[in-house]
Amino acid sequence: xxxxxxxxxxxxxxSGTSVKIECRSLDFQATTMFWYRQFPKQSLMLMATSNxxxxxxxxxxxxxxxxxxxxxxxTLSTLTVTSAHPEDSSFYICSARNAAAGQGAGDxxxxxxxxxxxxx
Amino acid sequence: xxKTTQPPSMDCAEGRAANLPCNHSTISGNEYVYWYRQxxxxxxxxxxxxxKNNETNEMASLIITEDRKSSTLIxxxxxxxxxxxxYCIVRVITNAGKSTFxxxxxxxxxx
Numbered sequence: 001x002x003x004x005x006x007x008x009x010x011x012x013x014x015s016g017t018s019v020k021i022e023c024r025s026l027d028f029q030a031t032t033m034f035w036y037r038q039f040p041k042q043s044l045m046l047m048a049t050s051n052x053x054x055x056x057x058x059x060x061x062x063x064x065x066x067x068x069x070x071x072x073x074x075t076l077s078t079l080t081v082t083s084a085h086p087e088d089s090s091f092y093i094c095s096a097r098n099a100a101a102g103q104g105a106g107d108x109x110x111x112x113x114x115x116x117x118x119x120x
Numbered sequence: 121x122x123k124t125t126q127p128p129s130m131d132c133a134e135g136r137a138a139n140l141p142c143n144h145s146t147i148s149g150n151e152y153v154y155w156y157r158q159x160x161x162x163x164x165x166x167x168x169x170x171x172k173n174n175e176t177n178e179m180a181s182l183i184i185t186e187d188r189k190s191s192t193l194i195x196x197x198x199x200x201x202x203x204x205x206x207y208c209i210v211r212v213i214t215n216a217g218k219s220t221f222x223x224x225x226x227x228x229x230x231x
Contacts, residue, residue: 006163032217043207044164044221093163097217107213108154111163 006112023094030096142208
């Protein structure tokens with residue numbers, strides 16, 4: 001089945017540094033990927049939609065200059081948390097939509113295992 | 121996406137069927153019902169989806185009422201590994217996969 005790999009699974013950084021999280025679709029092409037953030041005991045909050053070859057679409061309230069998204073290929077999207085601060089500590093999860101499967105396969109999403117960011 | 125309402129938590133005995141309800145009274149005719157689950161500290165996992173007919177796969181069954189205003193996810197023989205947060209999502213299939221998650225139901229399977 002479809003697999004999405006997310007790396008790193010855990011990262012600890014100092015305040016003020018930038019952190020990059022990678023999301024790869026391993027066995028399918030994904031023209032669209034989604035980035036979510038999840039705080040403890042809360043649900044997933046959609047941050048942005050990542051489109052291959054174009055600019056990401058951010059949800060209301062999400063700072064695009066803070067959370068840089070790049071979707072340079074059909075199998076890779078990256079999220080960079082710039083100048084991270086302790087309040088950015090969270091569980092970041094990506095998901096990908098199989099472009100080839102499309103509506104016929106139900107348009108389901110495959111999620112990565114998540115990346116836990118801790119900013120000291 | 122139509123709003124969904126789920127009970128915050130449920131318990132189920134191991135080996136018994138787990139029935140998780142979801143209310144989506146404002147669902148539109150072209151919106152599908154999707155179920156995902158999230159085991160602690162992992163990414164969500166797709167379970168099943170449907171439009172109006174009941175659906176079954178190797179993981180679960182989905183029962184959608186005739187008026188489509190509610191649905192039930194059924195795990196026929198729950199195991200301890202089914203303990204997770206279960207999310208019911210309603211959306212159009214042409215939304216390129218964009219999915220909004222509510223609070224979900226925390227299912228605890230007990231021995």
